[in-house]
Amino acid sequence: MDPVRNPFAPGAGSHPPELAGRQAILDDARVAIERALLCKSSRSQLFLGLRGVGKTVLLNAVEGIAQDHAHITTFIEAPEGKSLAEQLLPRVHLALRKLSLAEHAKAKAHEAMRALRSFAAAFKIEYGDTSIAVEPEAGIADSGDLDNDLPELFVRIGEAARAAGKAWTLLIDEVQYLRQKDLAALIVALHKINQARLPVLFFGAGLPQVAALSGDAKSYAERLFHYPEVGALPEADAKEAIRQPVQGEGAAIDEDALAEIFIKTQGYPYFLQEWGHQAWNVATGTTITLQDARQAEPKTLRRLDAGFFKVRFDRLTPKEREYVVAMARLGDGPYRSGDVADALGETAQALGPRRAQIIAKGMIYSPSHGDIAFTVPMFNSYLMRNLASL
CATH class of the missing domain: 1.10.8 (Helicase, Ruva Protein; domain 3)
Structure with missing residues (x-):
């Protein structure tokens, strides 16, 4: 051919030519998007699944739906080692500039810009070519405590969106790479938005451990989010x-x-x-x-x-590679941490830091207490196919 x-x-x-099997997730997202525009309560959503199941594709599709329904959208891919505040600043600035084009929203957008300027100063964020040409507002989003400042900033954005007759949707990919304090502050901000009934919505995507991470960050996260599972x-x-x-x-x-x-x-x-x-x-x-x-x-x-x-295996240190190869030699997962330790001739406690680092790199996760599994489907087969060259 x-x-x-x-x-x-x-x-x-990459968007596949046929987005099969995901219509129910997209339908739920559309309902939430339309409700948010009406300032009706809508639960934000976190798409959870292994690598290669199409979570990013879904986020892109949801962003398109949101844009089709008068939402201003902000898309972030959470990088390792960079704060959420740094990622948000230039993108929120752009969103507020769009909202300020609506005549009825100019005053509220200006207030939100002032809050953003305060936020940038409080966290000492360098924003390069991004110029926020307003004076900061004393006492708003300027405490330097993200749990306090991010909700105040989100409220101002939500008020500007409501005044413009629009909504704001924040989308974050690779949520598992957010720092715990950043994830906690995001959850607090979304909780505040829900209480204020403002037209702000969040969609995230991440590996399966994100549900536990969000619960650890704030106990009420399970009531704040839907967690659609994206699988094979x-x-x-x-x-x-x-x-x-x-x-x-x-x-x-x-x-x-x-x-x-x-x-x-x-x-x-x-x-x-x-x-x-x-x-x-x-x-x-x-x-x-x-x-x-x-x-x-x-x-x-x-x-x-x-x-x-290979690109995922190459991120591991020699000792971390030794650990995942020992997992693969045990057959199909999930695997007991103790069995991996036995295979390596060490104790599970001694291997704890190494296991935690591999989890932090997004290569493995714990589906249940004492168990570990690969976040990459069929990764054990790859390792066994290529043992001689690893």
């Missing part, structure tokens, strides 16, 4: 994610080829995209056959190993 017309898009956050697609949806793009290009795919791709990918969206991409390029006719799907396997695995898997 013509590779130029290949419909599949294997890439970080059921068989029917996984097949549709392959079939529809192929048919959209005037081609076809055999049912047994679809079954083969589903079995080999276990329904994980990123793997589906990569396998579909390679199967399309292998096919010589106008129909992708079972033979094509099988011939695509070596190149698909090489691509996944060199990109999706």
Whole structure:
């Protein structure tokens, strides 16, 4: 088949040609977005799942829905080692500039700008080319305590949005990389917004441990958020994610080829995209056959190993790599921390700091007390395939 017309898009956050199996999540998000615009109570949402399941794609889709419904949006990817305040400043400034264009919102937007200026000064944030050409407002968002200042800033943004007849949606990807104090302050700010019935909404995405992290940060977080689980697609949806793009290009795919791709990918969206991409390029006719799907396997695995898997493995230190290889040697997870320790000839207590560091890097998580599992689907298979070269 013509590779130029290949419909599949294997890439970080790339929107797949067919967003199968996620309609219920998007419908819930749309309802929350429309309610927020009416200043009706709406619970913010945190999309939780492993790597490669399409959480970023969902966030992008939700941002589009919000923009279609008169929301000003702010999108942040939480980096490791950078504060939330630093990330928010230039983006909130841009959002307030947009809100200030509405005649009825000019005064409220000006007040919010003054609060933002106070916030920047309190946290000594350098904002480079971003110029906030207003005087700070004494006593508002200037205490230097994020738990106090972020809610005050969010209230001012919400008031400006309400005056403009709009809403503000904040979206944060990779929530697990937020510092605990930043996550706690964000939760406090969203709680304040809910109490004030202001048109502000939050959508986040992160690894499965985010639910526990948010609960640890503030005990009432479980009542503040919905936690939609984003996982592998059921068989029917996984097949549709392959079939529809192929048919959209005037081609076809055999049912047994679809079954083969589903079995080999276990329904994980990123793997589906990569396998579909390679199967399309292998096919010589106008129909992708079972033979094509099988011939695509070596190149698909090489691509996944060199990109999706390796970039994550390379972030680990030699000792951390030793730990995850010991996990993989135990078979499919989840794994008992004690079993990994036994395999390494050490105690679970002695390995605690190493395990915590790997969790902090987003490579493993604890699905239940004493258990650990990979955040990357099929990572144990990658490690076992490549033991000789690791």
